[in-house]
Amino acid sequence: MGQAGTSLWLSLEQGSPLVLLSTHKTLLDGILLPFVLLSQGLGVxxxxxDxxxxSPALRALLxxxxxxFLPSxxxxxxxxxxxxxxRAVVQVVIEQLLVSGQPLLIFLxxxxxxxxxxxxxxxxxxxxxxxxxxQVGIIPDTLLVPVAVTYDVVPDAPCEIYHASAPLGLWTGALAVLRSLCSHLGCSRQICSRVHLAQPFSLQEYTISARSCWGSRQTLEQLLQPIVLGQCTAVPDTEKEQGWTPIIGPLLALKEEDQLLVRRLSHHVLSASVASSAVMSTAIMATLLxxxxxxxxxxxxxxxxFSWxxxxxxxxxxxVGFSGQLRSLLQHTLSLLxxxxxxxxxxxxxxxVVPRPGPGLAHLARLSAELLPVFLSEAVGACAVRGLLVGRVPPQGPWELQGIELLSQNELYRQILLLMHLLPQELLLLQPCxxxxxxxxxxxxxxxxCGLLVAEESLATQSSCFSCSRPPPRKKGSLSVWTQSSPSGLSGPSET
Structure with missing residues (x-):
């Protein structure tokens, strides 16, 4: 929460309203997060x-x-x-809110x-x-703050609220909030929530910077024509502009370049929020189990x-969102699980320690997903290497490599690029720039x-990547890449 005071100070000094753009971990975030930020001096x-x-009763109260609430x-x-x-009414409401200087919280x-x-x-x-x-000049600028919220255990509420198809009722929400507050007061097991405010930035400055880069953008025809004509075989270095999220009415009312600006800004903020999220002890424990x-x-x-x-x-x-003596920390984590x-x-x-089958494994899977952004680069790279090797290994296995399998660096680049175009951009958490x-x-x-590849530079102009079961003899002035059968970087401590 160290950035909270800085964000507030900058907002007051510049006279810019504060817009907090947050991740979304539980349906109770909209109730709990304002209380946490209010305690840090950010105001109401x-x-x-959404x-x-x-439920209708809860909507009326809120x-x-x-x-x-966006009208249907x-x-x-x-x-x-x-x-x-x-849309005009909602626009006026947002403008009046920003002019008044009241902070606005949006879940991205x-x-x-x-x-x-x-x-x-x-x-x-x-x-x-x-x-x-x-853009229309109602306010000169606004300060955008990426917000990351994490819990070691999602606040007590019925399991149905994990699904968007089950609306949160008035009494259900009140009871869940009461249980969460009681846990913080020591009435039950202690549940930790971690809120991190990433580096704030000016919307006006971001807009100017983003638009200055659009002049050099190539059209899809310009990118694909050399490949169609056989003049180039490389996958073009282009960003995916197709929408993986549906565009609803309010966005369609904007100009095309403004829609692009909002999409890029959303990716930028979500990437910053996830990168600043703290990994909780329950997520690490769930991953190991x-x-x-x-x-x-x-x-x-x-x-x-756990320490490794x-x-x-x-x-x-x-x-990470925890500290303390290791054994006590693990005992506390197991008590939460x-x-x-x-x-x-x-x-x-x-x-x-034995995971319970059935719903227990599903709950551990939800918790372990918090580690996906941490090891995403290694996961994409491992998929690319496996995709290149799958045609060279018999379908029945074994996957232990016999000798050396050469893989060129260009092949790996191409395979990674294909994966990038296949996977959603918000999953990859790529910055638009x-x-x-x-x-x-x-x-x-x-x-x-992490030890999955080893690079060796050859005297030839083109560096190459190859896989083998053991390190090849090193040549003077060469850089090669090979895969180990048991990478030291990700294998973990040895089991006894």
Whole structure:
């Protein structure tokens, strides 16, 4: 929360309203997050809600408390008079809110229920209203703050609220909030929530910078024509402009370049928010139990593996949301997961930790998804290497490589680029200004850094990548790439 005071100070000094763009982990975020930020001196927040996740009774209460809901008429066609009126009313409300200086909270992620980050069409629509208010000069500028919120355990609420199809009721929400507050007061198990405000930035400055880069953009015809004519075989370094999230009425009312600006801005903010998110102890524990020890593991072994995985996360520039003595930390984490794991005392002074089957594994999968952004580069690189090797290994296996398998660097680049075009951009968390080839090199660097690949520079002009079961003899002045059968960087501590 160290950035909270800085953001508030900058906002007051510049006279710019504050717009917080947050990730979305639970349907209770819109209730709990304003309380947390209010305690840090950010004032009373106005929350832009999704009407699909609230019951009619809860919507009525939130409206009285200042919550914003997009009317259904705003999604009507552009030539509909009702749609035009609804969008105009919402635009005026947003403008008055920004002029008054009251902070606005918008959730850029879809409501909980999907694994991995996914941009919200409604969140982009709310952001579009803010962009429009600055463009028409209602306010000179606004300060955008990426917000990341994480929990070690999602606040107590019925399991149905994990799905967008089950709206949050008035009494259900009140009871869940009460339970969460009681946990912080020591009435039950302690649940930790971590809110991080990333570096704030000016919307006006971002707009000017983004538009200055558009003059050099090539059309799709210019990019694909050399490939069609056989003049180039490389995959073009182009950003995917196709919408992986549906564009609803309010965004369609904007100009095409403004729609592009909102989409790029949303990707930029979501990437910054996820990068600043803290990894909680329950996510690390869930990952170890789900992917390494579904049949069970002793607590003494978990101590070493938990410490190892924590170090790997920190080495990749991500933060963790816990501290303290390791054994006490693991005991606390297991107490939070006690509904999904079984603790068996088989030998003296040690516990056997076994994940519970069924819903327990599904819950661990949701928690472990928090580590996806941490190891995403390695995952993309490993898929690219496997895709190149799959045609060279018999279908029946074994996958142990016999001798040396050469893979050119261009082949790896091409394979990674194809994966980039296949996967959603919000899943890859690419910055809109980041070059595709820069990302390819970043992936290769990560694989080399963690020991999956080893580079060797040859005397030829073209460097090559190859896989083998053991390091090849090193040539003077050469750089090659090979894969180890047991990479030291990701294999974890040895098991006893």
């Amino acid at each position: 927040l106005c929350v832009a809600w 009407s699909r996740v609230c 409206r009285k408390l200042g919550g914003l 008429e705003a999604n009507l066609s552009l030539d509909s008079s009702e749609g035009l009126l609804a 992620e879809e409501p909980p229920g999907t694994l991995g980050p996914q941009l919200s069409a409604l969140g982009q629509a709310w952001l579009g209203f803010v962009v429009r208010a600055v 789900l992917f390494k020890h579904q049949k069970g593991v002793f607590l003494s072994q978990l101590l070493g593996e 995985l924590t170090e790997e996360i920190l080495l990749r520039g991500f933060d 006690r509904a999904h794991v079984a603790l068996l005392r088989i030998r003296q002074g040690d516990l056997l 980041q070059s595709s080839y820069c990302y390819c090199q970043e992936v290769l660097d990560r694989l080399i850094q």
